[in-house]
Amino acid sequence: MIFEGLAEKLQNTFQKLKGKGKLNEADVDQAMRDVRVALLEADVNFKVVKDFIKKVKERAVGQEVLQSLTPGQHVIKIVNDELTELLGGTQSKINISSKPPTVIMLVGLQGAGKTTTAGKLANLLRKQGRRPLLVAGDVYRPAAIKQLQVLGDQLSIPVYTLGDKTNPVDIAKGAMEHARSYNNDIVIIDTAGRLHINEELMEELQNVKNAVHPHEILFVMDATTGQDAVNIAQSFHERLGIDGVIITKLDGDTRGGGALSVKAVTGKPIKFAGMGEKLDALEPFHPDRIASRILGMGDVLSLIEKAQSTLDSDKAMELQRKIRTQEYSLQDFLDQMEQIKKMGSLDQILGMIPGLGKMKQLKDLKGAVDEKEMVHMKAIIQSMTPKERNDPKIIKDSRKKRIAKGSGTKVSEVNRLLKQFEETRKMMKQFSGMEKNLKKGGGFKLPFFK
């Protein structure tokens, strides 16, 4: 990773200031340099960064450092709070009209993910008991209509199309009639991707808007968008008056500063985030998580939430005690593997953990553990006696041979598992150390370590 966590960087900057009672201007200036770089690296627009730094500085200078925090941690806390505030609250709701159908129009640049998002949104609304109609309004991109139809088929959600020879305004009007006669209470209009500076196409969107008066015009934006995000969003907003934003492709490793910039210039809430290729991968947007992601603190909260919903809390407590006291055994390793499996794919989970860039063992683990191998690992551990599981040190040559035979694997695989177990144990130790630090910083916790 090019940019290691800001949290860490600030800790270093402030190391020498430990124990100071108040933050003075020079300290804060030093810290703000790091914050500036971090925000810019995260693609937050430079003007937004400027305003933001000014605001944080005003708030931080002269502040009493909380007793439980180091000065570095205190600044991070202020930065994090301000970022979260700037990003706004969670507003992942579609304004449903009292007079159906509710019309939603998706707009944005080419390749932002409008068509996929249309499918996901329809799926989400149907789960809430609605009867959505998808409208194929992209008559320009080759096979865009077909794409929406395929998505509609997969979801068993109707798709309205008049082919690619009819203009989008007439398609939208026709869709409204269709929705009324077929009792669809939601109409989601997909539109062609266009550049915000393309007069003709922007006018076309205005015409669609004037024809069907959408209740929600949602601007769909790629989470990796850079400094230009503000220009693009502003142009769409000025032309159409957008009601909200959907950020797509947030499941990659982008820091998502573009999202912050868009919120800052349009003042419109970010309603949803696209988190994967599957049609249920549209999630409510959580400002606090983006804030810590921008700061390089990882998506800790998402991880905790995910863990909490799937992990057995008693087991987690027990596990934590064991890790602390070094009693962590292969049996626990097995249990944990099962629990992790319940949480989703491993790389998704690992991606949410802060400081991953630095932790080499974890990266190895990420590469080493694929789903198929997990089955093998399970078989190997299950071929061990309880005694062996609790004290793997006693597993020498003949035991290894027996275990390999019992699990239908090779001795080399048994060796690899034992090595991985050792690494995991080390990693766990680091985690529990890290958790203590983070706890001081902002009350973050990691799963397994309540």
Added chain:
Amino acid sequence: MGFFSKLKEGLTKTRQGFVAKIENLVSGKKIDDELYEELEELLIQADVGVNTAIELVEDLRKAVKERKIEDSGELKNVLKELVADIMGSEEFKLKTVNKPTVIVVVGVNGAGKTTTIGKLANNFKQDGKNVLLAAGDTFRAAAIDQLEIWGNRVGCDVIKHQEGADPAAVVYDSLQAAKARESDILIIDTAGRLHTKVNLMEELKKIFRVISREMPDAPDEVLLVLDATTGQNAISQSKLFAQAAGVTGIVLTKLDGTAKGGVVIGIKSELNIPVKFIGVGEQIDDLKEFSPQDFVEALFEE
């Protein structure tokens, strides 16, 4: 229209924003910290990236000191030189020695891979080449249809399987077909994938294993398609695609908007991956060969 003027046309907005500001900035001003800071900001605004921008301005300071420059108007030329140094001076042509020449196109979702392939196929077709396309994106809904429509427009065949088929199998068939039909060029489309998805990157590696098993000298080119509006994440994208797919060049798309695409400067300096083409519009002939020299010239042109 020559390459230079086309590029300039495509970059007009880039130029207008960027150059106008530089002009305003440097004329008749004192060379001081504030001026340097503003220059740094301009670079950052163009998505050059904060670290690269800081380095460039550091180098600018040094150059100004060494050459004892006092006229602030000179700063622009020096900065231009520095960027040109990073981007390199040679032109980056596609390697087309082998027959068939195999070109694989990779990238994240929505970067513009399929459209780029359509334009690229058209370029080759204009040169009188016999082009074959492979519909390797078997994942995204209607991606195969999209490529076929481009194939029809350009007038070249598309090797395809059903949606959901193994992309490596499509690639295998397309290689056999390219050999049998004695095609000059085979361009392979792949599904968009986020560079952080390990399983999808493994799938990509499998495609490359099939290619090198069937044709040891192939692929000749692996092009990473990059959206010019992308910010610093483009560096991570380039790095991971380079690792998994051995990227030989970048196609920078959507440069006809207001995005500056400055991140390619960072990519060239950090990863040494050259830009080979730029996409400057929606028309079939809107893919242009990239020349770093012209890029810098156009970027700083008065």
